[in-house]
Amino acid sequence: MSIDVETKKTVKSITKKYKYGFTTNVESDKAPKGLNEDIVKLISKKKDEPKWLLDWRLKAFRAWLKMDEPNWSMVKFPKIDYQDSYYYSAPKPKKKLKSLNEVDPAILSTYEKLGIPLEEQKRLAGVAVDYVFDSTSVATTFKDQLAKLGIIFCSFSEAVKKHPELIKKYLGTVIPYTDNYFATLNSAVFSDGSFVYIPPGVRCPMELSTYFRINAENTGQFERTLIIADKDSYVSYLEGCTAPMRDENQLHAACVELITLDNAEIKYSTVQNWYPGDEKGKGGVYNFVTKRGACRGNNSKISWTQVETGSAITWKYPSCILQGDNSVGEFYSVAITNNFQQADTGTKMIHLGKNTKSTIISKGISAGKGQNTYRGLVRMGPKATNGRNFTQCDSLLIGDRCGAHTVPYIEVKNQSAKVEHEATTSKISDEQMFYCRQRGLDQENAVSLIVNGFCKEVLKELPMEFAVEAQKLLGISLEGSVG
């Protein structure tokens, strides 16, 4: 039986079961491997989505079939067989472990170094938690508080059901379903993700994090996030987690769309620490992410801060489209590659409105045989009168087998616009290492200290509690890079 026929048959049988009430046991709730229109329909149906969303997914899928995997980046990886993957498995794709004893000791030791409480360790490692320490109730308390302010913070699926008008109005308006190979794939098969809406004039009183959202777990490999900050509002959003995440999926293709209206601001912070593969370059997550924000309103602002330490491959360019006059885009990035990790990351700052401003601070650290590329586009459109950009790209090399590359693209179509680009490449000197060691620091702590200093301008942009863990994480990611 060919895979295609098998797929269709199984899909049929699953969809039939669904009609009779979906009570099959968790283990078997998995669509067959491979990707075709039936699978897309199945995903949509499982989520009980309206027809317009299914149509959108199908349009994306058909567009995807005609696209080629991009090959312009510096990252190298074996050909991905997209038909050899599962695109639907719900609701709990991760196997729950019985106790921490079943978790990889290497991961546990990292948790310990990060100082993560035991209950939290269990949650991260996917151990079934008896809700003695009830994080669900914590989440509910926060949700009530947010609801009072009119803030919507829920899973994407829930938003499709409860706020279809908002989804319909904004979905795909920043990243169209035809945007690029991975974003288009995501548009066809996205599993779930987060949705945030901040109403006019509201300043969100806490950092929103997936941590506080019920149903946040197991959103899977094709996440989709949409955040809208209405006029005069503000929100700070934290994505990810500083501890290594257990994940069997190798391919991750997420999409994040941000929209700010007049005078609104979104601050989006990410710490990405997916499994990077082992010292020999075996395994690890391929992280192909499309993140883009549109400053639609005048005087609005979008700020991206990312600390990328995990994944075997990181391919990611959080960007800003500065449409509104006086709007501001910022990109602060730390990317570390150790062992055989590869990162091709940067940003795009598209200046369309008058007096738009952007700042790019990128810190790339390469160790082992890691390859680190900054790739960034600054475009000043014809109407971007008095547009300003400042870009600073610094690369730090540890050892002599790694690489750092900087690929800036600059397009200026307005005479009054100004673009500045500064770039440096340096090594941790033997003198710096010896100085720290003479004062009692061992090699790993010395590297960690020096690297943290190198990244300071970016780390200070992170919310406080995130920053402390990110600092520790830098050291952990570089373990074994010297000596």
Added chain:
Amino acid sequence: MLKIENLHVNVEDKKILQGLNLKISPGETHAIMGPNGSGKSTLANVLSGKEGYDVKKGKITFLNNNLLNLEPEERAGEGLFLAFQYPVEIPGVSGMNFLRTTINSVRKYKKQKELDGVNFLKILRKKAEFIKMDENLIKRSVNTGFSGGEKKRSEILQMSLLEPKLAILDETDSGLDIDALKTVANGVNNLKNKERSFLIITHYQRLLNYIVPDKVHILSNGKIVKSGDKNLAIELEKKGYEGIK
């Protein structure tokens, strides 16, 4: 405290130290003087464990340890401190953070409890005041953009915080004006006690007016050619290295 026996050291096949002997007892202050290229800085670097020095022969005992078997950070933990001739800049790392990290690393090595922020600051303020080091300077990145004098002052501050058993001062007087020299000397003298030893490496006798040594050694061609008390330094200042030989 420290015993160096028949030490031979090469740097890239060039013989630098050729049979050096030295013994420092607890509480003693020794000065090593010598012309350029006599091996003074090599001695400081070998003692503190810098890479690139090839020990061909000889033995160094520090507090009953074979010093040459220890990593640089272990030597620091055991109580050996080097005040650098050219302290290196570490951009982005605040002095505050650096000092606290180093103190706690050494405390951890000694199996002592780490200092919390409040207690650390208390101790830091007291010591910084004594050597007249501006607190704003400590908040800046380590040595970054410091003047020569500020760097040396910062070294002495670190020494007074780490409270070593043996402190080696590698040409700490170079690049200091007379006021800074006095402050630095004052910082060192304040740390002197019956247990703590100092090895002061210098070109000039001037520093020894303020930090009075128990013994003075003259290093020439990788060996100690003459030893004496503080008067040897005065004699040297008058006659020059040629005149002493």
